[in-house]
Amino acid sequence: MSSDTLTSQGSDERQPDPILEITDTNVTYTDGESYVLEDASVSIHRDEILGIVGESGSGKSMFASAILDAVPDPGVLSGQLIYNRRDGTTVDILGLSDEQLRAFRWEEIAMVFQGAMHSFNPTMKIKTHFTETLQSHDRSVGEGMSFARELLESLYLEPERVLNAYPHELSGGMQQRALIALSMVLNPEVLIMDEPTAALDLLMQRSILSLLNDLQEEYDLTIVFITHDLPLVAGIADRMAIIYAFEFVEIGPRDAIIANAAHPYTRALLQATPNINSPLEAMQSIEGQGPAPANVPSGCRFHPRCPVATDECESVEPTLDAHDANNHRVACHHVERAREELTISTDEEGAFSATERTTQTTTDAESLLELSDLQVHFEASQGVIEQFIGEPDVVKAVDGVSLSIEAQDLVCLLGESGCGKTTLGKAMIGLQEPTGGSITFRGESLDEHDDARAALQIIHQDPSSALNPNRRIVDILSEPLLHTHPNASITERRRRITSLLERIGMTPADAYIERYPHQLSGGEKQRVVLSRALLMDPDAVLADEAISAVDVSLRIEIMDLLLELQEEFETSYLFISHDLSNARYITEHAGGRIAVMYLGEIVEIGSAQRLLTDPRHPYTEVLRWATPDLGLDTDADDEPPVREIDVPDPIDPPTGCRFHTRCPVARETCVETSPELRDCEDGDGAVACFREEPDHQYWESDPLDGASEHPE
Amino acid sequence: MNYYLRRTIRIPATILGVATLTFGLIRLLPGGPFTQLRIQLRRRGMDAQEINARIEALQNIRPEKSLPEQYLDYLIGVVQLDLGQSISLNKPVIEVIGQALPWTVFIVVVSTLLMFVLGVLLGSLQAYWEGTTFDSVGSGLSILFMSIPYYIYAVAFLVVLAFSWGVFPTSAAADRSIEAGFTVAYAVSVLHHAALPIISFTIGGVGSTALSMRGNSIQVLGREFVEVARLRGLSDQRIATRYVAMNAILPMYTGLLLLVGFRLGGTVVLEEIFTYPGLGFYLIEGVNANDYPLMMGCFMVITIALVLAVYFADMTYGLIDPRISVGDADEY
Incomplete structure (x- = not known):
């Protein structure tokens, strides 16, 4: 475990400074017989984003609860959890009294849950959630609320509107952002996020992620991001940990995990994810399912699903050891073989190979x-x-x-x-x-x-x-x-x-x-x-x-x-x-079309290949941005390419082109007139945007507030 | 059409339906009081015109008119709160009801509120201590109490506490020797007289309220927002009231108002047992004396009370639970 804290391979070469040291931590049920978290030993560095990836039912949520000593009954938590304050004092989380624990939670470590809808009391306004939290921790409500407003604003929300709303009056994305603000209202050091975006649209997920990145820098947060979606977290994480069947199987810097994954499970996960940059035939699903806590396989837990498993894997359980020079640790007996035999294709060459069926062009048929x-x-x-x-x-x-x-x-x-x-x-x-x-x-x-x-x-x-x-x-x-x-x-x-x-x-x-x-x-x-x-x-x-x-x-x-x-x-x-x-996966295989819809209208339609390589409508480009890919150079640091994160109220949709309120390249013309869906001149499909017409008056009109002056 | 408007229009429509039914029933019942009365009066040698005048006064119906005209007259009477003349008590029905209704409302409202408060308290304690001896004993007693009908308690209390031990009075709503008014003596007397009816009418309800409160609370306790509230460091007391109780009681709110309405009609036997001069007592009187105008008047009042209770529940639920947008809201 110590090797993990000795050197840091982080991009900025900062001195590793563990804020949380988790050692041999277990969560057991039924009198210690079944483990839902086993021998977890991880250090979380100050001001890093640690991405924890695992399938559903792999024990990753249990890890989140364990950090806060909030394992649901009748689970039993044991091990050692040390929290290091910035001033050098340390806290043994499991040794805290109830009252100390009450104060510790949310002031030092806060948590964001998956379903924001279920995290708010449905009968209380959002504002009450903030004020009661401040009061419970003896903070000044006035100061706290102005901080809350600042947080909400930086999350692209209108503070007054959100605070005076009941939870159900907000959209899912707004609720989730309000919950993030609520978790940060006491200015905690660590934010644990358990699938915070899983219930949301991709575009909203990506937008929230890039906002999280900003928040993390602005407020010096340490973020533990737990998800089943590897490409999603790969965009923002500094380090990543893979959890399989209640154990950590691989942990290391993000780049090492993405480019040089060592555990067969990680490699399989990378391969199993639909990715817009990899060739279609490279994507393969993982056979079988993760085990239940009651019947965990002997030896290496992944061996029944592992393509490189040997007899040794069946009997001997591998330990989480460093295999490379950096703090990249893997629990596998056959790291070299896994890397050799299980290839991951991430090159963009051949991404659009000739797997397409002949695209139907028989439009004259009935x-x-x-x-x-x-x-x-x-x-x-x-x-x-x-x-x-x-x-x-x-x-x-x-x-x-x-x-x-x-x-x-x-x-x-x-x-x-x-x-x-x-x-x-x-x-x-x-x-x-x-x-x-x-x-x-x-x-x-x-x-x-x-x-x-x-x-x-x-x-x-x-x-x-x-x-x-x-x-x-x-x-x-x-x-x-x-x-x-x-x-x-x-x-x-x-x-x-x-x-x-x-x-x-x-x-x-x-x-x-x-x-x-x-x-x-x-x-x-x-x-x-x-x-x-x-x-x-x-x-x-x-x-x-x-x-x-x-x-x-x-x-x-x-x-x-x-x-x-x-x-x-x-x-x-x-x-x-x-x-x-x-x-893209399904349309390209079937030789079909993708129709992009926005507020009740089709704004662009065409083959998957054309939409990916040559998106014409700005909204399609936004969706393209929102789709995570596993490239090493991608970072969620970039701002979302929309001027507004939330979809406008469909009761009173914007005039003209409906996308103009969010469009990064909207101009005055777009506010008044609405473009029609026109066939693309030099490509398949059709698109509804003035930018397709070279001599449209769009090009003469002024860009809207916040829109780009010189697109492209 | 607008939901509130629709819902409001439905009230007079329901009452009209009930009034029509009572009107029709009187006419359909063979050997009703008027046939009897007509025979009696004729025996006394009264002429037909006089008999008609008497019956008309009794029931605000003019027998010689055509059926539609009679119906119209009756409805106009109802609108003017003229429900006819009680035959047995020889007083206007509306006057009898005016005297009886407050007592019944008093008994029903007090016992229903008591039932609700006690049931909610008991149920939430059981939910907090789920699985303990307190919980299992509480649930057992709740089931036992709710399966015994209230009139059994009533008779038992009456026999033991009122007749044998003489701790409580056996009849009437207040001591006749004390003058009615806002005096302490009168209030004590009223409570003393109402105690047994209220208690017998409450016990069973406490059991069923406690059981449903227990179930609701256990469900709410398992919800994520309670867990989040705990992690946010809120006090247990605040979680118990604003988070658990609030969300557990909300679904029971409509039921509570409906219950008030239903229990208004359920006092018939209760008031008869305690000889308590409420609506139910007079209803039985009316039935025994073949006093149809009185019976119909009581029916009308009970129905209207029920209709209003449901209306009130429908109208206010949207205000109490922010999630309910009243009417037929739909998602798209």
């Missing part, structure tokens, strides 16, 4: 679904007084979208939450009544077409709530077969179900079909949902964030399955995502 000028408007709910007077506010969730989808096509709707992509998707498959425009299905109006209901299916985001918990898998999958093959016998249906289950990798199928949904893992549930939709023999399937609820290491697997089954079942997909790298 399209499967044809949307023209589609509108879906909702009446928004209002306050007590407003309800008695005046017209209701209207949210234009989808406002004038025209799109056509061919047979066996794939269109990916990409955008932030609240941009109307789910509403558009639902309208396309007839689950949402449009308020204007028309949808035709095979040349006929959608609501007049008899077969449309069965031919258009949906896969929801959360597979757990999409499956009836009281029915077995065989019953769930028999339902669609009864529709499509009403005359099939029970044995015939069972045969078809088992062969499909085998096809999607759920073997032995005979065992699986008798199970109930809660007996399946998240990935397996999502496969059942997918099978259920496909057994209807649909012409189109709406996959609404279908992989967001699945663990990162499984996402590629599910997308591959979607693609394979597309050919087999001859269906089209409407794939909804907020993640450009996932969208």
Whole structure:
């Protein structure tokens, strides 16, 4: 452990000065029999950002709770946790009395949780959360609140508006930033963040991360950032630690981890992440799942999933040792072999190889679904007084979208939450009544077409709530077969179900079909949902964030399955995502298109390759920025390329081009007139931006406040 | 249409429905008081016109008019708070109700509040000490108390405390020898008379409130914001009140107001047992004496009270729980 603190490989060569020294720390359950954190020994340096990466259920949240001595009952925490104050005094965290611990938490170490919505008392205004925290720690409320306002402002929030709001009145991104401000209101030294951005859009995640970076520098914070998303944290971390099955398996400077990862698990994680810079075929998912605390494998815990495992790994548990000159420590017997045999391709060459299927260009053929000028408007709910007077506010969730989808096509709707992509998707498959425009299905109006209901299916985001918990898998999958093959016998249906289950990798199928949904893992549930939709023999399937609820290491697997089954079942997909790298993966494989949506409109559409290499709309460029990649030179230091972080209120969308309030290159013209979606002249797809027209008056008008004077 | 407007219009509509039902029921009941009365009066040799006048006065209906006209007259009467004349007590129904209603409201409101406060206290203590002996004994007693109907307590208290031991009076709302007014003696007497009805009407409710409070609190205690509040170093007392209790009680609020309404109608047996001159007591009187105007008047008042309670709950829930935007809010 000491080797870790002796030298620092940090970019600025500062003297290592551990603020937290964690030694042999364990968290056990059921009378010390199962460990949910085992022998954790880590030093956290002052003013660094330490990224801790692990799959769900790997014990990483337990590590966060352990630092604050807040392990939930009946967990038992043991070991040594030493906190070094700036003035040289030290604190033994486990030796603190209850009252000392109460004061220590939040004043010295504060924590930010994943779901900001659940971290605020829903019946109290945000402001009360701040004042009560200050009062509990005997701080001056006046001074504290002005500091809080300063924090909120530096997080791109309007302090008065946020403070006087109830938690539910804020968007997810605003809540999360308010929570970060709340955690910093007592000016702590250490901030522990447990998946602080997992529930948010990519753009918001990236924006928050870059703000965090600023805050860290401004207020001399030490940040422990816990996540399952390796590329995300790689952008800001100084050092990274990988946790697998309740143990740290690798820890070291970020550059060493990214460029020269030693543990097979780390290498697999790097390989498993959809990355916009790596070639498609390089991305592979990791086989199997992490173990449960009750049955941890003997020897090296990763050996059942490890491609370079030997007999030694099965019996002897490796220790976390330094393998390189710097403080890069790894728990693996075969570091050299792992580095040699498990290659990670991060070079951008060949990123767009010829894996594409022939892009459909048969536009003259009758399209499967044809949307023209589609509108879906909702009446928004209002306050007590407003309800008695005046017209209701209207949210234009989808406002004038025209799109056509061919047979066996794939269109990916990409955008932030609240941009109307789910509403558009639902309208396309007839689950949402449009308020204007028309949808035709095979040349006929959608609501007049008899077969449309069965031919258009949906896969929801959360597979757990999409499956009836009281029915077995065989019953769930028999339902669609009864529709499509009403005359099939029970044995015939069972045969078809088992062969499909085998096809999607759920073997032995005979065992699986008798199970109930809660007996399946998240990935397996999502496969059942997918099978259920496909057994209807649909012409189109709406996959609404279908992989967001699945663990990162499984996402590629599910997308591959979607693609394979597309050919087999001859269906089209409407794939909804907020993640450009996932969208790119699936569209490029299927030879489809990505449609970028913003506030109810499609602002750009085109092939994945064109959108990545040559984005035309400024919003597409922003989304491109928000997508983390694993390049060593990337840093989240750069400011978000938007002038406003939050999406404007959809009730009163901006005039002209709707993106002009956030657009980095907006000009006066954009405020007044709205660009139309025009076909790109020298590329595929279409884009709605004045910058596409060389002699538009846009080029003569003045840039807006904060917008760039000389773009490009 | 606007939710508040819709909700407000629904009140007169409900009351109109109830009034129509009472009007129709009177006419449908065979051998109702008027048939009986008509026979009696005719035997005394009264002429038909006089009989009609009497019945009209009794029920504010003119029998010789057509049905729609009668219906209209009746409704106008209801709007003018003229619910007819009680046959057995020979007083206007509205006057009888005016005297009885305050007593019933007193009993119901006091016992419901008591039930709520005690139940919430007991339930939250049980939740804090979940799994302890206190919790299991508390839950057991709660289930026992709530499964015994209130009139059993009433009879038992009456027999033991009032008749055998003579600690409490056996009937009436106050001592008749003390003049009604805002005097200490009168207030003591009122409380003394109301004690047994209130206690018997409260015990069972405490059990059920405690059980639901316990469940809600345990759920809230497991929520993340309670954990965050603890990490923020808030005092246990503040967490218990503003975080746990507040969020646990909110879902019970609508139930509380509904309960007040329902319990107004539930006092019938209670007041009969204690001979307590409330609404329920007169309702039974009316039933026993075939006094239909009185019965109908009591029904009307109970219904209106219930409708108003529900209305009040619906209207105020949005103010109390900031998350509820009243009406049919939807996400997009």
